[in-house]
Amino acid sequence: MILKQISRVKELLLYILISTSPISAYNQVTDTIVQLPEVIITDSALQKNIPVIHLEKRSIDLNISPDLGSILRRESNVSGIRRGGYAIDPVVRGYRYSQIRVILDEGIHIEGGCPNRMDPVLSHLNPDVVKRLEIIKGSYMMQYGPSALAGIRVISRPGWQDFNKGFNAQSNVSYDAGRNGYRQYIGMSGSNKKMLINVSGGIAKAGNYKDGNGTEWKSSYTKKDISADAGYKLGKNSMLVISYKGSFTDDVLFPALPMDEISDNTHIISGYYSHFSPRRLNQRLELSIWHTRVNHLMDNSKRPQYSHVVPPYQGIMQATALVNTSSIGGRIAIARTIGNFSLSNGIDLLRISKDGTRNMRMIMIMDGQEFISSKSFNLWNDAMLLNSGLFSELKYNKGKFQAGGVLRIDYYKSHSADTLILIKENQSWFNSSPVEHVLLGAVLNASYSMREHSSLGLGIAFSQRAPDMQERYIKFLATGFDKYDYLGNPQLRPETSLQADIIANHQFKDVSLQLNLFASQIKDYITGMLISPSVAMPVSMGAPGVKQFTNVDRAFFTGFEAGGGMKVLENGMLTLSAGYTYAWFPSVVKNLIQNGQVIGSTIIYNDPLPEIPALDAEVQFSYDFTGIKLMPSVSFRAVSEQAMVSESNYEEKTPGYFLTDMSVSYAPCKYATLTAGSNNLFDVAYFDHLNRRMLGSDYKLYEPGRSFYLMMKLNF
Amino acid sequence: MRSHNFKYILFVVTCIASIQFSCSEKQPDKEPNKLRIVFKHQVGGQNLKTNELIYRNAAGNPYEISEVMYFISDLVLYHSDGSIVKPDGWTDIHYVDSRIPSTMEWFCGNDFPTGYYNGISFTFGIKSERNKSFMFVNPPEVNMAWPEVLGGGYHYLMMNGFWKDTLDERLPFNFHLGIGQIYENNSGQIADITEFIDNSFTVEPDGEIFYVAEDGTTTINLIMDINSWFETPIIYDHNRFGGAIMQNQEAMHIGCMNGRDAFYVTN
Numbered sequence: 001m002i003l004k005q006i007s008r009v010k011e012l013l014l015y016i017l018i019s020t021s022p023i024s025a026y027n028q029v030t031d032t033i034v035q036l037p038e039v040i041i042t043d044s045a046l047q048k049n050i051p052v053i054h055l056e057k058r059s060i061d062l063n064i065s066p067d068l069g070s071i072l073r074r075e076s077n078v079s080g081i082r083r084g085g086y087a088i089d090p091v092v093r094g095y096r097y098s099q100i101r102v103i104l105d106e107g108i109h110i111e112g113g114c115p116n117r118m119d120p121v122l123s124h125l126n127p128d129v130v131k132r133l134e135i136i137k138g139s140y141m142m143q144y145g146p147s148a149l150a151g152i153r154v155i156s157r158p159g160w161q162d163f164n165k166g167f168n169a170q171s172n173v174s175y176d177a178g179r180n181g182y183r184q185y186i187g188m189s190g191s192n193k194k195m196l197i198n199v200s201g202g203i204a205k206a207g208n209y210k211d212g213n214g215t216e217w218k219s220s221y222t223k224k225d226i227s228a229d230a231g232y233k234l235g236k237n238s239m240l241v242i243s244y245k246g247s248f249t250d251d252v253l254f255p256a257l258p259m260d261e262i263s264d265n266t267h268i269i270s271g272y273y274s275h276f277s278p279r280r281l282n283q284r285l286e287l288s289i290w291h292t293r294v295n296h297l298m299d300n301s302k303r304p305q306y307s308h309v310v311p312p313y314q315g316i317m318q319a320t321a322l323v324n325t326s327s328i329g330g331r332i333a334i335a336r337t338i339g340n341f342s343l344s345n346g347i348d349l350l351r352i353s354k355d356g357t358r359n360m361r362m363i364m365i366m367d368g369q370e371f372i373s374s375k376s377f378n379l380w381n382d383a384m385l386l387n388s389g390l391f392s393e394l395k396y397n398k399g400k401f402q403a404g405g406v407l408r409i410d411y412y413k414s415h416s417a418d419t420l421i422l423i424k425e426n427q428s429w430f431n432s433s434p435v436e437h438v439l440l441g442a443v444l445n446a447s448y449s450m451r452e453h454s455s456l457g458l459g460i461a462f463s464q465r466a467p468d469m470q471e472r473y474i475k476f477l478a479t480g481f482d483k484y485d486y487l488g489n490p491q492l493r494p495e496t497s498l499q500a501d502i503i504a505n506h507q508f509k510d511v512s513l514q515l516n517l518f519a520s521q522i523k524d525y526i527t528g529m530l531i532s533p534s535v536a537m538p539v540s541m542g543a544p545g546v547k548q549f550t551n552v553d554r555a556f557f558t559g560f561e562a563g564g565g566m567k568v569l570e571n572g573m574l575t576l577s578a579g580y581t582y583a584w585f586p587s588v589v590k591n592l593i594q595n596g597q598v599i600g601s602t603i604i605y606n607d608p609l610p611e612i613p614a615l616d617a618e619v620q621f622s623y624d625f626t627g628i629k630l631m632p633s634v635s636f637r638a639v640s641e642q643a644m645v646s647e648s649n650y651e652e653k654t655p656g657y658f659l660t661d662m663s664v665s666y667a668p669c670k671y672a673t674l675t676a677g678s679n680n681l682f683d684v685a686y687f688d689h690l691n692r693r694m695l696g697s698d699y700k701l702y703e704p705g706r707s708f709y710l711m712m713k714l715n716f
Numbered sequence: 717m718r719s720h721n722f723k724y725i726l727f728v729v730t731c732i733a734s735i736q737f738s739c740s741e742k743q744p745d746k747e748p749n750k751l752r753i754v755f756k757h758q759v760g761g762q763n764l765k766t767n768e769l770i771y772r773n774a775a776g777n778p779y780e781i782s783e784v785m786y787f788i789s790d791l792v793l794y795h796s797d798g799s800i801v802k803p804d805g806w807t808d809i810h811y812v813d814s815r816i817p818s819t820m821e822w823f824c825g826n827d828f829p830t831g832y833y834n835g836i837s838f839t840f841g842i843k844s845e846r847n848k849s850f851m852f853v854n855p856p857e858v859n860m861a862w863p864e865v866l867g868g869g870y871h872y873l874m875m876n877g878f879w880k881d882t883l884d885e886r887l888p889f890n891f892h893l894g895i896g897q898i899y900e901n902n903s904g905q906i907a908d909i910t911e912f913i914d915n916s917f918t919v920e921p922d923g924e925i926f927y928v929a930e931d932g933t934t935t936i937n938l939i940m941d942i943n944s945w946f947e948t949p950i951i952y953d954h955n956r957f958g959g960a961i962m963q964n965q966e967a968m969h970i971g972c973m974n975g976r977d978a979f980y981v982t983n
Contacts, residue, residue, distance in 0.1 A: 312855035360850055362861060367890060367960035371863030375850045533807040539853055595818040597807070600748060600826060 049402060049447040049457040050140040051501050051516050051561070053078075055133040062663075062675070064174055064709045066183050066204035066223060068122040068130070072152070074637070077561050077579025078135060079613035081481075082691045082701055083116070084254035085179070085209055085219025087123035091690060092150040093137050093518070094557055094581040094612040098468035099495075101141065101148035105157045106288040106331050108270055109145065111352045113296025113323035115379055115470060115477045116257050122152070124247045124266040124294070126225035128172060128185040128202050131155050137561070138499045138518065139463035140443050142408040144331070145348050146387050147441045147463040149497050149522070157272055158229050158241055164193045170200075171714040178679075178707020179219075181206025187227075196231040208253075211702035212685030218302075221252040237276040244269050251302070256692035256701045258478065258540055259298040259319060268292045282337035286346075289330040296323045296356075315364035323356030323379060342395040352385040354469050358477075360539075377539060382417040383473045387466070389439075400449040408441035412466045416473045416490065424535045429548065432473060432490045439464040439494055453507035461499045467492040471526055471549040476539035480528055480547065481611050481692065482649065485538040487531070487548040495551075496523040510567040517560050525555035527609075530591050530598070542696055544596065555609055557583040571624040578617035582644060583609040590648035610649040614642035614656065614689050634662040642689040654700075657686035675711040680704065748826040750933040751793075751803070755812045755820045757784055759942045766814065769878065769886070774947035777954045779879040779889070781942060784814040785860060786873040788919075789846070790839040791824055796832040796925070803828070809842060811857050819856070823933075830930045835923065836938075840975055841872025841893065841916035866962060867895025867912040873971070875945065879954040889959040891945065893972060896965035904963055913965060915972045923981025937982045944978035945971060 053075055063071045069088030073080040080088035081096065092100050102121035103109060112119040134153040141151035172185040187200030204223045208216050225248070231241040245268040252261035270290035277283035299320040304310050306318050333346030356379035363372050389410040396403045415434040422429035441464065447457035470479060473488040480486055499520035506513045528547030536546045563577035585607050592600045622633035637659045645651040663677025683706035691700045757764040759771050769780040789809040793801040803825025810822045841847070847869030852858045860870040875891040896913035899905065921938065928934045946952040950970045961967035 312859070314855075314859040315861065360853075362850075362858075364861060364863065366863060367962055371865060373849050373861060373864035373868065533809070537851055539850065542854060544854070594823065595821065597823050599750060599823040 049404070049445045049503065050443070050459045051137040051503060051518065052140070053133075053135040053137075055135070057131050060127050060130055060133065061172065061713065063127070064176055064183075064677075064679070064707075064711065066127060066202075068125055068127050068133070068154070069120060071127060072122070072133070072135065074618070075135060076563065076577040076616065076618070077137065077559065077581060077613070079616075079688065079690055081117075081611075082688065082703070083118065083256045084221075084252065084260075084701075085206060085217070086221040086223070086249075086252050087118060087120055089117050089120040090122065090152065091611070091613060092135060092152070093559065094583045094609065095149040096611065097470070099149040099465065100152060101145065101150070102152045102154070103144050104154045104268065105270065106272060106286065106333075107144035107329065107348055107350070108268060108288075108290040108292065109327045109329060109350055109352065110266065110268065110292050111294060111325040111327050111354060111469070113264065113294045113325050113354075113356070114261065114298060115321075115323070115356070115474050115479050116254075116259070116298075117479065118252065118254055118257065118261045118298065119249075119264050119266075119294070119296055122154070123249075124264075124268070125154055125156070125245070126185070126202055126227065126247065128187065128225070129156050129200060129227045129245070131157075137516075138459065138501060138520070139441065139461040139465075139497050140406075140445075140459060142391050142406045142441050142443060142463070143333070143344070143346065143393060145329070145350055146389055146410050146412070146439065146466065147408060148465050149463070149495070149499075149520075156227075156245075157243055157270070158196055158198060158231050160239060160274070162189075163191050163196055163231065163233060163239075165189070165191045165196075169714075169716045172202075172711070174709060174711040176206065176707055176709045178704055178709070179206045179209040191231070194233050196229070198227070198229040200228075201226045209704040209707075212680070212683045212705040213702070214705070215702065217701065218253045218255050222250045223252075224248045237278050239272075239274045241272045242270070243272070253302065255694055258542065258695060259300045259321065260302050262297045262299055262301070263295075264297070265295045266292070280336070284335045286331070286333045286335075290328070292325075292327045294323075294325045296325075297321075315362045318361040318363070319358065321356060321358040321379060323354065325352070325354045327352045340396055340398045342393075342397075344393040344395075345391070347388070347390050349389075350385075350387045352469065354380045354383045354473075356380050377475065378418060378420075379475060379477065380416065380469065380473050381419070383414070383469055384416070385412075385414045385466075385469060385472075387412045401446070402448075403446040404443070405445070406441070406443040408463075410437075410439040410441075410464075410466075412437040412439055412494075414466075414469075414472055414490075418473060418475070420475060422536060424532075428491075429531065429535055430487060430490065435472070435490060437464075437466055437494055439466055447503070453505075453512075455503075455505045457501075457503040459499075459501040459503070462497070464494040464496050466494045467526060467549070474549075476536070476543075476546065478538075478540045478543050481651075481690075482547075483543055483693070484528065484530065484545050484547040485540050485543040486528055487536055487546050489549045492526060492549060493524045493551050495526055497521070498523075499557075511564065512566075513562075513564040515560065515562045519558040520556070522555045522557070523553070524551040525553075525585075526550070527552050527555075529589065532598075552585060552588060555583060555585050557581060557609075568621070569623070571626060572621065573623075574619070574621050576617070576619050578615070580615040581612055583612050585609060585648070588648045593650075604648045607648050608644040608646050608651075610646035610651045611690055612642070612644065613639075614654065615640040629667045631665045632662070633664070634660070636660055639688070654687070654689035657684055657688075659684060659686075671714060671716055673711075673713040675713075676709070678706060678708045680706045682706070749828045749830060749928055749930060750826055751824050751828050751928060752933050752935045753810075753822045753824055754935060754937050755822070756937055756939045757781075757814060757942060758939055764814070764942060769880070771943070773943055773954075774951045775953035775955070777879045777946075779877055779954065781875065781877040783877075784812075784873075784875050784940075784942070785856070785871070786812050786840070786875075787842050787860070787870065788812070788838045788840055789842050790918075792837045793828070794834045794836065795829060796834055799829070801828060801833075809846075811860070813856050816856060828928045828934075830928055832925055832927050834925055835920065836981060837918055837920040839916050840919050840972075842870060843916050844869070844895065844912075844914040847895070847916070862894040862962075865906050865909075866897055869895055872916055873975070875942070881955055887954075887959055889954055890961070891971065892960075892962050893968050893975075894962065896968050897963060898965060899963075913969075915968055917972050917976060919976055919979050921979035921981050922977070924983050926981070926983050939980055939982060940978050941980070942978075945974050947974060948977055949973055 079091040132155040136151035183204040185202035189198040247266040273287040275285040329350040331348040335344040361374040391408040416432040418432040445459040529550040559581035561579040620635040641656040687700040849868040873893040898911040900908040957967040
């Protein structure tokens with residue numbers, strides 16, 4: 001009887017493993033094989049049976065990096081753009097920037113300040129306060145504001161379950177020998193039946209890293225975070241939570257960008273109210289409001305050309321930029337259950353504003369005299385974006401069959417006080433008149449459990465993504481993967497996406513498998529197209545020309561994610577995962593360039609999109625020596641050569657790489673965990689396909705070489 | 717039942733997998749008529765030899781040239797049928813630098829009508845309404861910056877070299893043309909600037925008739941005679957104006973007058 005029960009528990013564990021993403025399974029098993037509580041999702045409105053990875057706090061805490069972008073990058077078919085030592089910008093299935101909607105909790109939007117994306121959304125958040133991450137691989141997230149082609153939701157807010165927990169203190173300390181970096185976090189929380197208070201703070205500081213060749217990259221940073229939550233129960237059925245998060249960075253160096261981040265101060269304040277009907281507990285009301293502010297200052301004062309003449313320049317070149325952004329928003333959602341149906345309706349509102357200026361100075365010696373020329377440019381001039389949306393969701397669950405659907409409609413308006421008007425030969429290239437759109441979205445999904453541990457699911461999503469602030473209003477900054485300056489286009493049309501996913505899960509004995517195939521078509525895909533210097537000339541140092549954001553007829557994405565888990569020996573776990581995206585333009589214009597001059601153009605058919613990650617695969621093995629409380633783990637990650645590169649964008653191939661990481665965790669008591677490990681154990685010199693080029697060169701920024709680290713986690 | 721499910725999965729997987737993975741295909745358009753201008757610098761009909769003090773101008777100054785850099789813009793072609801053709805080109809400002817071979821040729825436009833052309837004209841330098849500071853931010857063009865306090869924008873011409881003065885001393889000269897300044901009481905002090913002068917000028921070079929062929933690239937040579945900058949209509953004397961003329965409107969004006977006939981076209 002006991003043996004039968006043990007066998008049943010094993011089956012249950014494996015079922016839980018496959019019911020989440022295989023990739024998240026990798027991270028979970030690094031912590032412990034037993035993961036029962038970690039996959040019970042109670043505070044997510046997302047539909048089931050859609051391609052989503054749930055990353056739990058325990059998995060996030062295993063990472064040495066204070067950068068959420070760097071942590072996500074290990075997931076299958078999730079990659080990242082590296083521009084420096086911090087703030088990896090995530091790419092999901094080849095979608096990037098605002099094609100991925102990154103939100104905090106119930107839709108909190110953080111508008112980054114840097115046009116070069118030194119501060120992508122995730123860089124404003126401290127991993128230590130994150131309770132869970134959801135990576136939605138497609139346009140399936142429509143319940144938390146305007147939809148995009150993919151989504152990342154960061155859950156950090158305390159919930160009902162955090163009351164009545166008494167006093168708790170947590171300390172995380174880590175040291176990274178590879179870059180002489182340390183990270184420290186202290187959090188305290190206290191709660192009774194009525195109230196809760198959380199206070200925490202952290203600091204992360206790292207020096208430059210060296211790549212596998214021993215080359216040092218100027219990539220140091222300092223980051224400080226504070227966070228506080230206050231919760232109060234209004235009776236048995238209502239809860240109010242007020243939260244504040246602050247993030248403050250100093251001297252973050254970006255060798256692939258023309259400037260460094262001198263400071264970035266972020267403030268996020270939010271309020272959340274939840275109420276259950278006392279008579280009908282399946283009826284729930286949620287209200288949330290938020291406000292965020294980002295103040296971003298960058299300059300080139302840490303570059304030689306700021307104080308010296310650096311050939312081929314014949315003068316001192318100084319540049320400074322200051323950008324202020326703010327967002328304000330709110331959401332109301334009402335959910336109820338009737339029989340086998342769950343209904344949820346809601347409205348949300350988002351307003352983003354952005355204003356920034358760049359100042360340039362050139363100091364030259366001519367005929368024995370020093371001359372200073374200076375000029376100020378607006379990067380954004382009181383740019384504003386307003387989005388209000390309405391969504392309605394239905395879920396159906398009966399026996400082996402589950403289905404769901406979401407409908408969403410948005411009203412979108414944007415405006416800028418920009419005075420730039422570009423008209424050339426009767427063609428208007430830039431004119432910031434107000435723009436309005438009505439955007440539609442719909443999701444359908446269904447799954448059927450064919451046998452006890454096998455299921456097949458289908459998801460279809462239709463969505464429209466309005467252009468973001470950068471695509472609309474940016475003026476002459478090298479924000480793309482290439483060296484070109486980019487110019488916004490206020491008249492862009494929204495991207496329209498139609499995506500389909502097929503998700504199959506299967507299990508036999510101790511082996512679980514999952515496969516997700518996907519295909520999507522994006523109409524009016526937004527990308528940069530080179531425009532003539534007679535229309536606009538670059539403003540950024542090193543930019544060979546100007547590209548303007550333009551709607552291209554259409555782009556296609558297709559690929560897969562696959563994975564599996566297998567129990568090996570008594571307490572060992574082997575997991576495998578792989579992911580691949582292939583994306584292409586059916587036809588696109590290629591400019592022919594000779595001697596740096598455009599001498600003509602041609603049409604390229606079926607040209608791969610630029611900046612699409614290569615095929616990646618990972619194998620991980622861990623073993624839990626329960627008797628001595630030791631758990632070693634080793635992982636192998638292989639990324640293939642990316643040879644499917646964009647001819648029209650003169651994109652270059654990137655060689656593949658193979659990495660080995662290992663770690664050992666020791667838990668001497670229930671309050672403490674010690675971990676020692678090494679990333680890139682064999683000191684491989686490599687760079688990812690998405691890494692930016694080193695400024696002023698044709699070679700890419702390398703990834704860090706071997707690093708040894710130590711972590712200590714205390715939890716009382 | 718199991719077989720039925722397997723077939724169902726297979727069908728769905730096949731549907732997705734049937735999406736074509738195809739490689740890039742290039743289908744070139746019909747090649748448009750192009751015009752390539754090759755820039756040459758000569759003295760007395762011979763190619764310029766830099767850094768050799770072997771030349772003498774009309775004022776009798778022995779001189780040598782180290783480097784020549786300039787902008788030309790607003791190119792216009794005169795078709796033999798009487799029409800005026802403006803290049804539907806990628807850029808209408810071109811930078812020439814004697815030290816950078818790639819700048820010594822200019823693919824100045826596409827889709828030129830086939831036929832004979834009687835000549836061309838262009839602006840030497842950049843007209844004031846377009847000549848704005850920070851218009852160029854990258855070398856080599858950025859190094860042509862003209863100081864903001866002297867009018868801003870960019871040099872039209874930088875011709876640097878050496879001449880021998882009356883004492884036979886070898887002295888450097890910077891024959892630089894750009895926006896001129898008028899000084900109160902000819903003080904030459906920046907604080908006394910009362911007016912800026914647009915010194916850019918139109919050049920209608922003499923030369924040969926050329927033919928633009930269909931579906932191909934036609935090449936013409938645009939030759940600058942260095943000596944011409946120092947003569948016709950006014951003789952320019954280094955001993956009079958010295959080595960630096962950026963704040964000397966009279967010297968720059970003479971340079972601009974002389975530059976009008978410094979170019980000619982050959983096939």
